[in-house]
Amino acid sequence: MFVRRLQLHDFRSYADVGVDFGPGLTVITGHNGAGKTNLLEAVSYLSSGRSFRGAPTEALVRLGADRGFVRCDAVSADRNLLLEAELVVAGRSRMLLNKQPVRSGEDRRAGLTVTVFSPDDLVIIKGGPGERRAVLDRLLEASHPRNAALLADLDKILRQRNALLKQSGGRLTAEIGFTLDVWDEKLADVGAAVVKARTELLDDLAPHMQTAYDDIADVSSSVSLTYRCSFDGPLAEALRTGRSDDVRRGLSLVGPHRDEIEVRIGSRPSRTHASQGEQRTLALALQLAGHRLLTERLEAAPILLLDDVFSELDPLRSDALIRSLPPGQTLLATAGAVPSSASVESRVVVERGEHDGVGSAVRRWTHADGANRTNQAVDKPGEFVDEIAFPNAKLHESEL
Numbered sequence: 001m002f003v004r005r006l007q008l009h010d011f012r013s014y015a016d017v018g019v020d021f022g023p024g025l026t027v028i029t030g031h032n033g034a035g036k037t038n039l040l041e042a043v044s045y046l047s048s049g050r051s052f053r054g055a056p057t058e059a060l061v062r063l064g065a066d067r068g069f070v071r072c073d074a075v076s077a078d079r080n081l082l083l084e085a086e087l088v089v090a091g092r093s094r095m096l097l098n099k100q101p102v103r104s105g106e107d108r109r110a111g112l113t114v115t116v117f118s119p120d121d122l123v124i125i126k127g128g129p130g131e132r133r134a135v136l137d138r139l140l141e142a143s144h145p146r147n148a149a150l151l152a153d154l155d156k157i158l159r160q161r162n163a164l165l166k167q168s169g170g171r172l173t174a175e176i177g178f179t180l181d182v183w184d185e186k187l188a189d190v191g192a193a194v195v196k197a198r199t200e201l202l203d204d205l206a207p208h209m210q211t212a213y214d215d216i217a218d219v220s221s222s223v224s225l226t227y228r229c230s231f232d233g234p235l236a237e238a239l240r241t242g243r244s245d246d247v248r249r250g251l252s253l254v255g256p257h258r259d260e261i262e263v264r265i266g267s268r269p270s271r272t273h274a275s276q277g278e279q280r281t282l283a284l285a286l287q288l289a290g291h292r293l294l295t296e297r298l299e300a301a302p303i304l305l306l307d308d309v310f311s312e313l314d315p316l317r318s319d320a321l322i323r324s325l326p327p328g329q330t331l332l333a334t335a336g337a338v339p340s341s342a343s344v345e346s347r348v349v350v351e352r353g354e355h356d357g358v359g360s361a362v363r364r365w366t367h368a369d370g371a372n373r374t375n376q377a378v379d380k381p382g383e384f385v386d387e388i389a390f391p392n393a394k395l396h397e398s399e400l
Contacts, residue, residue, distance in 0.1 A: 001076045002329035010065035012038035022345035028333040030350035036333035040305045046083040047112040113302040115291040125279040132261040166250040188236035194256045208289035215324035230258035301328030
C-alpha cells in the first residue's frame with residue numbers, strides 16, 4: 001500500500017501543490033513551520049476522515065477559503081485507488097473513493113490504512129486510560145469491519161444509557177429502572193464482546209511491542225501490556241450492583257469505556273515510573289507494534305507516517321528506529337538530519353511561501369528514479385477543483 005501522488009488545494013498552508021512519493025522511505029524536510037506535517041496530515045485525513053492532530057475541519061482549510069480539497073492516487077494490493085476529499089468550513093465535508101461516495105468507516109477501510117506517530121503521542125503513555133483505549137480501538141477498527149460495528153454499538157448504547165441517567169435527575173423511579181434494565185442487557189452483551197476483542201488483540205500485540213521496544217531502545221527491558229477491567233465478575237452483575245451510584249451521578253461508571261490498558265516496563269508502571277526517554281520509546285514501540293500487527297492481519301503494510309520523531313530521541317535510538325523501519329511506504333517529516341543508516345528513496349523539500357496568500361510550497365523533490373523535479377502545482381485553483389471531481393453535480397453527501 002502506498003501513495004503515488006498527493007494534491008492539495010486550500011489545505012492548511014497550501015494554496016495548490018502536487019507531489020509524488022516513492023513506495024519506500026520518503027524524507028520530507030524543511031524549517032519548523034514550513035508545512036511538512038501538513039502533508040502527513042492530508043494523507044492521514046484520506047484514511048480516517050479526521051485530523052490526527054485533533055483539529056476541527058475549519059482549521060484544515062486555508063485561511064480565507066471556504067473549502068479545501070485533498071486528492072491522492074494510491075495503490076493497495078495491486079488495486080489503483082483514487083481518494084478525494086472536500087473539506088467545507090460551514091457545511092458537510094465529503095469524500096470519494098474511486099468516484100464513489102464514502103458513507104461509513106467500512107467504506108473508508110477499503111481505501112488507505114495508515115499508522116501515525118507524532119510528538120503528541122507521548123500522551124499515550126503519560127495520559128489517562130482513554131488514550132490507550134483509543135489506540136487499541138483504532139487497531140480493532142482497522143483490523144476487521146465487525147470490530148468497527150461492535151465499537152459503534154457500544155458508543156450508541158452508552159450515549160442512550162447516559163442520557164437516561166441524566167434524565168432521571170438522581171431518582172430511580174420504576175420507569176427509569178425498567179428502561180435501564182433494557183439498556184443494561186444490551187451493554188452487558190456488547191461490553192463483554194468488546195472486552196473479549198480487546199484482550200485477544202492485546203495478546204497478539206504484546207510480542208510485537210516487546211520486539212519493537214528492543215529494536216529501538218539502547219538497553220533491553222521487559223515490556224508488558226495488561227488489560228484491567230473496571231469491574232469484577234460479569235458486567236451484568238456489576239451494572240446491577242452499581243446502578244444506584246450511576247443514577248446518583250448521572251453517568252455510567254463501569255464498563256469497557258472505563259477499562260485500562262496498563263503498560264509496564266520491568267516491574268514498574270510506565271505512566272508514573274518510566275523516564276521521559278523510556279515513555280517516548282514505549283509510545284513509539286506501541287505504534288510500531290500496531291503497525292506490524294495490522295500488516296499481519298491485513299496482509300499488506302499500512303502507510304507509516306512519522307512526524308518529527310527524532311526531536312525526542314537520542315542519536316542511538318534515532319539510528320535504531322531507522323534500522324527497524326518495517327517494509328512498505330514511510331513518509332518521514334523532520335526539520336533535522338536523518339541518520340546516515342537511512343535508505344532514503346526520495347526527498348521532498350518544503351519551504352515557506354515568499355509572498356502573502358501562498359503559504360507553504362513544495363519547491364522540489366527527488367523521486368525514486370533519481371530525477372530532481374520542481375513543484376507541479378496547478379496554476380489556477382479552479383482547474384484543480386474541477387479535476388478533483390466535486391462539481392455541482394448531485395452527490396450523496398456523507399458527513400465525515
